[in-house]
Amino acid sequence: MPSSQPPSTPFSAPGVPHSIDSPAMCHAGRELLSLALIDARNHTLHLLSLYEQALGSAAITVPQDEDIDPPVWLAGHIGWFAEWWIARNTQRAFGVDCPVRPTRLAPIEPNADEWWNPSQIDPLERWSTDMPDLVQTKAYLLETLESTLELLEHAAETDAGLYFYRLVLFHEDLRGEQLVVMAQTLGLSLGVEFPPSAVTREPVLVPATSWELGMPEAGFSFAQEGGMQRAEVPEFEIDAQPLTWSQYVEFVDDGGYDRPELWRPEGLQWLAAQTEGRRGPRYVEQIGGARHGRGGSVLRQHFGRTMRAAGNHSVMHVSWWEADAWARWAGRRLATEVEWEIAAHTATRRGFRWADVHEWTAGTLRPWPGFRADPWSEGGVFDPQPAFGHARVLRGASFATRARMRSPKRRSFALPGRDDGFFGFRTCAI
Numbered sequence: 001m002p003s004s005q006p007p008s009t010p011f012s013a014p015g016v017p018h019s020i021d022s023p024a025m026c027h028a029g030r031e032l033l034s035l036a037l038i039d040a041r042n043h044t045l046h047l048l049s050l051y052e053q054a055l056g057s058a059a060i061t062v063p064q065d066e067d068i069d070p071p072v073w074l075a076g077h078i079g080w081f082a083e084w085w086i087a088r089n090t091q092r093a094f095g096v097d098c099p100v101r102p103t104r105l106a107p108i109e110p111n112a113d114e115w116w117n118p119s120q121i122d123p124l125e126r127w128s129t130d131m132p133d134l135v136q137t138k139a140y141l142l143e144t145l146e147s148t149l150e151l152l153e154h155a156a157e158t159d160a161g162l163y164f165y166r167l168v169l170f171h172e173d174l175r176g177e178q179l180v181v182m183a184q185t186l187g188l189s190l191g192v193e194f195p196p197s198a199v200t201r202e203p204v205l206v207p208a209t210s211w212e213l214g215m216p217e218a219g220f221s222f223a224q225e226g227g228m229q230r231a232e233v234p235e236f237e238i239d240a241q242p243l244t245w246s247q248y249v250e251f252v253d254d255g256g257y258d259r260p261e262l263w264r265p266e267g268l269q270w271l272a273a274q275t276e277g278r279r280g281p282r283y284v285e286q287i288g289g290a291r292h293g294r295g296g297s298v299l300r301q302h303f304g305r306t307m308r309a310a311g312n313h314s315v316m317h318v319s320w321w322e323a324d325a326w327a328r329w330a331g332r333r334l335a336t337e338v339e340w341e342i343a344a345h346t347a348t349r350r351g352f353r354w355a356d357v358h359e360w361t362a363g364t365l366r367p368w369p370g371f372r373a374d375p376w377s378e379g380g381v382f383d384p385q386p387a388f389g390h391a392r393v394l395r396g397a398s399f400a401t402r403a404r405m406r407s408p409k410r411r412s413f414a415l416p417g418r419d420d421g422f423f424g425f426r427t428c429a430i
Contacts, residue, residue, distance in 0.1 A: 021403035026166060027219040029157055033165050034149055036404065040172040041145045043402070045138065047179045047190070048075055052134075054188040054304075060134055064127050067420055068182045073116070073126040076137045078175050079144040080116035082168045083107055085376055087147040095160030098375045108143050118380060159218060166220035167376060173402040174382075180400040181421055184283070187304035194356070195399050200312050201240035201351035203429070204343060208235045211342050214368050215409060223377060224384035225411045227368030231338045238335055238343050239426035240351040242359055243326065246311035248318075249296030251326050252280055252287050262328045267321030270417045282317040282419040314356040314424045320392045320416035323360045323425035332427035334362040337411070339428060340395045344408035355406050357424030358394045365391040365413040384413060391415050398422035 017024035020036040028036065051060045051071050060072050069077075084104070086092055091102035107113065113120055115131060132140070148168065155161045183190045214228035215221035257279045260268060271278065280287040285306060286299040298309040327334050335343075340361055343352045365387050377383040384391075394412040397405060400422060414421065 095163030
């Protein structure tokens with residue numbers, strides 16, 4: 001199940017991890033990597049079992065939806081990815097310097113590439129009934145994990161030698177959260193719960209500082225996190241927690257979705273393209289009533305159940321366009337990613353709370369000086385290069401993010417119209 005670790009836990013500086021849940025796992029050696037890889041695979045299998053229970057069938061047959069992949073296909077892809085970059089990759093020891101197309105060995109399963117290589121199988125074909133079933137897929141997951149662990153025993157204890165093992169671990173963690181997001185899209189109950197309610201705090205004032213964005217070369221990082229950029233940041237006031245439902249209801253009640261002056265032209269185009277005259281975040285069935293006391297009411301779909309959202313819970317499933325419009329309405333602005341990162345590092349003991357939702361920031365995704373492409377993401381969903389200048393930056397983590405992925409240095413991205421993920425936002429004073 002997604003970790004319920006309190007999101008306000010202060011971040012520890014990168015170093016040698018002491019557990020498989022530590023964000024410092026990007027520096028992990030063979031022993032902890034072995035345990036973490038087993039943990040990640042067990043989590044994947046557990047999520048598949050929850051899908052079975054929710055659907056009442058071992059087939060895990062779900063309605064075809066353009067926003068998702070078939071869960072069983074995605075599970076097979078997780079195993080394929082590990083084999084493709086480790087067991088079959090004869091040049092894995094080069095780490096990030098590995099060629100994009102290294103010399104490869106044959107797969108355990110002769111049809112593996114035809115079934116699970118995204119560049120060889122069209123998204124629509126992944127729904128074919130000729131694809132491997134859950135039993136076959138689970139067997140493949142176990143076989144690929146075994147081969148990964150055997151090779152890990154002999155890997156060099158260097159960043160290059162362990163690069164692909166760390167990659168495979170974090171890739172599976174990302175896909176695990178994707179399985180949870182997909183369950184929300186499909187309306188399937190996985191027994192996922194939100195973090196407990198927290199006290200709403202006043203905004204935090206953060207003093208001016210000089211800050212360096214980016215990740216050092218040591219350890220593992222995703223391509224968009226690489227490079228370094230120093231910024232001089234003046235004093236700023238930032239929300240202590242992501243925007244809450246009670247705050248968002250006020251925007252809706254004030255006609256926020258019907259006031260063009262609050263929306264950028266592209267945001268208005270996005271809004272016009274939504275179905276049924278959208279007047280609230282995705283999955284919201286009813287919202288409004290703040291003017292009648294008690295902070296208004298929000299009824300929303302939560303993994304297939306209609307439930308009332310707590311007023312002090314974080315808004316989620318909002319697009320960047322909605323976040324930007326709310327900030328304009330409130331006379332505030334979205335936090336920049338450097339402001340967000342500074343506050344996450346320095347203000348947790350003063351009430352800065354994060355990790356309920358991934359948070360949109362003001363910035364457009366761009367590479368930092370020293371950026372270098374990695375050998376594995378080219379052309380895939382995690383490749384930042386086509387997204388530079390178009391996607392918006394997401395910071396933080398959600399309630400469905402594995403604990404070791406919860407780092408204030410983590411830098412995600414998505415196109416501004418995306419709202420299927422557990423996305424929220426916070427603002428700063430102008």
